[in-house]
Amino acid sequence: MIHMSGKKSDLKLINGGVRLDGRKPDELREIRMEVGVLKNVQGSAYVEWGKNKVLAGVYGPREMHPKRLQNPTEATVRLTYNMAPFSVEDRKKPGPDRRSVEISKISSEALSDVVQVHLYPDAAIDVFVEVLQADAGTRCVGLTAASLALADAGIPMKDLVAACAAGKVDGEIVLDLMKEEDNFGECDLPLAIVPRTGEVVLLQQDGKLTGEEFNKAFDLAYQGCLKVYEIQKRALLAKEVRQ
């Protein structure tokens, strides 16, 4: 087996149709969602997704600073994705890096598509996503938590954003990759959708897939997003929901 970065591993990731953590190829990890967990923010959410632990908080809409970035026709959604230094096995150097700047950008754009930004010209809506523990798929978990936090803050949105990844591991298309599968698998395909309309607001691919494999992975990730959406809705109706 070859790692996406070229590393080789002897680890067998799928044995007789069962993955390392006992899941079937089309099964999600255990998910727990809770909203309204922080006191001094307008809206917040906490999501545990397998071994991922992610906290999201929303401030705003509030005055945009620096003022030169104000958009007189709509609000600006700014998502800041940050991994805590202790969130991964080797200590991560604190502060923004290439990866977190990229995830912040794509997640901000995904959320801007659902938030009714035209209602708050000149304003900024700040979303902070803190990864407390990472185990692959944190951009999907972060986006799911951010969308819940926005709904908790009462910011008008046309729908929630639900995200989930699929990928290729040991030549097989699987849903919701965990860390070992992400590191030693062949491809990762994170997807975020607006479930009501079916619009895709985030789609990335890290690795190679044939056209047929891509379609299968996309469909699997789409179904995963719909399952995540149901848990999100339940979490907004109740305070805490476990799957």
Next chain:
Amino acid sequence: MSELQDRQIVLPGQLLGERIRCEGPCLREREGTFSTVRGLARVDKNSVLVIPQAGPYLPKAGDIIIGVVDADMGGVYSVDVKGPYRCILKQLRERGGRGGRGGRDGPRDRGRRQDDEEFGTYVPGDVISAKVAYVDEVKEAKLMGPRKLEGGYVMQVKPMKVPRIIGKQKSMITLIREYSGSNISVGQNGLIWIAGGNMALAQESIRMVESQAHTAGLTDRMTMYMRERSKK
């Protein structure tokens, strides 16, 4: 026609109905009308009212707000009302003008000087209560009739809970004022000024109303609670 039940909690993206009239935060599309926030749906025949559970405060003409002066720009003050937009406080009539230049002191000038004294001067940090005169096209609100609130302290609640804190015909706020003996001024923007009396009790009871705003029979429960607390 809406298939929702009255007082049902709706979520962003939830269908409210196909051919209905909707008030509050909702989105009309070809497939129907959808809620855009998490809120309580009040259904009445062909119309649905969505009352959001949370959300930012946007000033409306006629609102009484409480704010903190945060800048003095030469007689024009910028007021922070804890919303996305700052409010501007200035005397709405033109200063100077016809009587001013030659230093004449006619009856009109005396009247203006009296207005100036009533308007007062403010420094950053002052807490004021004022009425929103109008909101312009860039959502900047102009305030009028300012009143400086001295002493006491300011607490913040969710703006959506303010109508419940005030109550029907001010019943809830009168109850809290009566039992705590405090001076309480409630701003539509969610800032509440409390001074004198049992301020701790007033704050505690306002927090209680805020957290239980959606429940039925709250005024009766609050009356019992305030009676018990004031006996201690």
